Amino acid sequence: MPSSSLFLLPLLLLLAASDYSTAKISPHSSLMDRRADSIAVVGTASRFHDALRSGDIAEVKRLIASDLSVLEGGEVETRAQYLSHHLAADIEFAKAVRSERAIVSYASQGAVAWLVSTSTAIGKFDSRDINSVGAELMIMSRAQKTWQIRAVHWSSQRRQAP
Secondary structure, three states: OOHHHHHHHHHHHHHHOOOOOOOOOOOOOOHHHHHHHHHHHHHHHHHHHHHHHHOOHHHHHHHEEEEEEEEEOOEEEEHHHHHHHHHHHHHHHHHHEEEEEEEEEEEEEOOEEEEEEEEEEEEEEOOEEEEEEEEEEEEEEEEOOEEEEEEEEEEEEEOOOO
C-alpha cells in the first residue's frame, strides 16, 4: 500500500466508525460538509507529500498558498524562499528516504483547518544513515472548493539506535 494511502487510512477509519444512526442529516446540516472538508484536507497533505516524492514542482506550487510560511529548524521561510532554497532538498530527501506518516489529529473552524501528523524516516541520504521521527503541523484554508497549505511546521530528531 503506498504511504499516501497509509496517511489517509486513519481518517477514513475514523469517519467510517462515526455513528450514522444518531446523526440527523438534513439539507441544513453541515455534517457532510465537515466530513468532505476533512477528507479534502487530508488529501491535500497527501498530494503535497506525493508531489515531493515524485518531484512534481508544479503540483507543489498549486497546493501551497502565496503567503505560505515554512517553519523548520528555527527558521521561517516565505513561499518564494521555500521554492528557491528548500524545496529541491525536500524533493531529494523524499525520493531517497522511505517515510511513513500517521495522522494524529485534525480540526477545523470555518474555512481554516489544521492537521497534525507524525512520521518515521529510515534510509540513506547524502551518505548518511537516516533513522528519525518527526512531527508536522499543516494549516490550510479553503478558497472556494480548494484547500491550500498556508503554513507548515516540521520538527524531527534522530532515533537512538537499539
